[in-house]
Amino acid sequence: MEICVHGLGYIGLATASLFVHNGHKVIGYDTDDRVRRRLERGEPEVTEEELETYVRDALDGELTISSHPEAADYQLICVPTPYDRDAGRADLQYVEAAARNVRPLLRADDVVVLESTVPPGTTATVLSPILAESGLEPGTDIGLGYVPETMLPGNAVTELQSNDRILGGIDADSTAAIEELYGTVPTGDLRVAPDATTAEFVKLVQNAFRDVNIAYANTLALTARDYGVDVREAIRLANNHPRVDILRPGPGVGGHCLPVDPLFFAERSDETQLVDAARRVNDRMPGYVADLVAEALGTLEDKTVAILGVAYKGNVDDTRNSPGLEIARILSDPETAELRVADGGMGATEIRLCDPHVTSPTLELESLADALDGADAAVLTSAHDEFADLDPRRVGSLLGERVMVDPLALMDADSWEQHGFELVGI
Ligand SMILES: NC(=O)C1=CN([C@@H]2O[C@H](COP(=O)(O)OP(=O)(O)OC[C@H]3O[C@@H](n4cnc5c(N)ncnc54)[C@H](O)[C@@H]3O)[C@@H](O)[C@H]2O)C=CC1
Ligand SMILES: CC(=O)N[C@@H]1[C@@H](OP(=O)(O)OP(=O)(O)OC[C@H]2O[C@@H](n3ccc(=O)[nH]c3=O)[C@H](O)[C@@H]2O)O[C@H](C(=O)O)[C@@H](O)[C@@H]1O
Incomplete structure (x- = not known):
């Protein structure tokens, strides 16, 4: 044909x-x-x-x-x-x-x-x-x-x-x-x-379901913190139930599908409260991770933060609605940075971006070594295979302070803590 x-x-x-x-x-x-x-x-x-x-x-x-x-x-x-x-x-x-x-x-x-x-x-x-x-x-x-x-x-x-x-x-x-x-x-x-129309509706149902499920995982992450509970362990245990299947919390939901498609439901319906709430929960996550960075460093003033991953998820090169870029934007924005600076000073935070999958003329991307060299903290925002084997000894020798924020829980906490790191998760 x-x-x-x-x-x-x-x-x-x-x-x-x-x-x-x-x-x-x-x-x-x-x-x-x-x-x-x-x-x-x-x-x-x-x-x-x-x-x-x-x-x-x-x-x-x-x-x-x-x-x-x-x-x-x-x-x-x-x-x-x-x-x-x-x-x-x-x-x-x-x-x-x-x-x-x-x-x-x-x-x-x-x-x-x-x-x-x-x-x-x-x-x-x-x-x-x-x-x-x-x-x-x-x-x-x-x-x-x-x-x-x-x-x-x-x-x-x-x-x-x-x-x-x-x-x-x-x-x-x-x-x-x-x-x-x-x-x-x-x-x-x-x-x-x-x-x-049903086929169009079903496509949105699938993506909104995933978005709501991730929002639930992210809500659990924030709630678990209040109880001193390890959210990933809790989700792992909960998922043993034959009818429970919760996804993974993370630094935010990116791409041009999950953050967008659920919004299409609202075109001709006022009954989208749950889907809208899920969007708000997921959209809040980059700001939450930025807060964790500020908390771990005590201040953002004159600090340098390396963002490892500007692709919206692991092993892709697409940066649309990237949580890593949103975290970078929040940390480097003088207005929001000021709110996030524990000692009240103005946060002239330097951001370095690194991503082995992305080539972009508009982003100043650095090699891993250059991004980490002398930085005060690193934030691991995309689950690229290249980051799976990060060596705490090498990263520790490059970073100024041993602060690694790992919202995707990609690193082995024990091993990094043994090398003197403060490993901050969600
Ligand atoms: N990328 C993904 O993972 C998925 C995307 N979708 C949906 O598929 C659709 C396309 O998405 P992508 O391929 O990712 O977009 P894209 O941006 O990669 O490609 C769209 C292409 O259409 C071209 N174009 C625009 N107007 C045109 C016209 N009138 N005639 C011919 N070409 C035209 C553009 O120049 C562009 O090359 C969107 O509705 C998206 O939501 C659905 C499932 C997965
Ligand atoms: C229902 C479903 O699985 N939809 C898929 C989705 O592709 P996409 O790459 O956007 O989905 P994804 O892998 O869930 O990633 C979206 C975002 O969600 C985040 N994410 C994903 C899973 C998880 O447990 N936790 C989490 O935080 C990712 O890191 C990423 O930032 O949307 C595509 C689309 O519709 O364009 C669709 O074709 C794909 O099948």
Whole structure:
């Protein structure tokens, strides 16, 4: 079958490659010239090794990059859906633009599938009317539906090929046509939702569930501290119950999915109190970690703090909503730093950033040795493999004060304390 994929970012490129690897001819279109040029040269901007090989193989095969969208049996939309904080709603401009691009290409019986994460109702009430302006009615003349992507950054290819897929058409024929396409690629089970809106809702349910679960773990961490209880030991013991499965507390919830997608629920509902509270709990964690740094050092004035990890989680290079960067921002902000300085002085805190996975022209990133050299404290904010074997002897010889803040509990406390460290956890 011929497929045109709109948006060749993390999801679109992986999806286009999945279909090529399974015998389909795919035209890939992205509005960004730079993205298209790189792909035309066979140089995808992908940092997961397995995904990079997977995409390169597709580019060597039947994945064609085009400067304009083309007619195809299936039009797949994988464009960004950021949250507009000022407006308090999802910014659907990219979905709308993609729909307008698809509109003139449509032929009877073509099928349009949205994969981007969106507020429930988007396919039926935003996408459908734009496509209908073609003169072909979605649900009657053309197919239309929603198929969320659920692959986990860091384990993309495996999850792309093995996760269950949920799909929902705006009518039975659309659902059948979408099933026909996704049935040709390896996945877990295909799960048919009653309609597109339910499929959109389920995608948000999954990410909000994870966010709420992590917020519960973070709440437990703060509560356990008041009782002098080791939260990780408590969660480990609690999880032995056959029906309890609590996630891990940490320095905050980053990325562009968990901190954003739960907010989409509020678009047309006032009943989102629990989900909103979870967001607030998780958003508070970087400030809490900054407080721990200030507490351990007694003052932030003239102190130097090394932040080890600006990626939003371990072994990825994505810095969106990064807890490490938020902790850095809070510690270096004179206003908040002043509040956090135990002795009341102004906190001219120097921040050094280190991350072996991230390359960024806008961040001044240092090597591990340079970041630690003479610093007063280190904060371990991303669970990168490179940090797993940090040697307390080496770190101790570089740091000015032996203070290691470890909100992810990556280090062995006994071993670090034996080397004279104050290991601060949450
Ligand atoms: N990254 C992730 O882990 C996951 C993302 N999602 C969702 O998938 C969607 C896409 O996310 P990513 O691939 O991560 O975004 P991304 O930012 O990596 O890529 C999106 C691409 O779409 C292009 N684009 C924008 N408007 C376009 C248009 N009208 N036509 C063609 N191309 C256009 C952009 O230039 C960009 O290259 C979002 O809704 C996101 O929430 C869903 C599951 C996982
Ligand atoms: C339900 C679910 O597992 N959703 C996944 C999620 O990917 P993402 O990389 O954002 O999720 P993640 O690994 O939980 O990381 C998010 C953030 O949460 C933090 N985190 C994660 C687990 C945990 O126990 N404690 C914790 O604090 C991480 O450090 C990170 O800062 O969101 C993706 C998406 O929807 O874009 C989705 O495809 C993925 O399958």
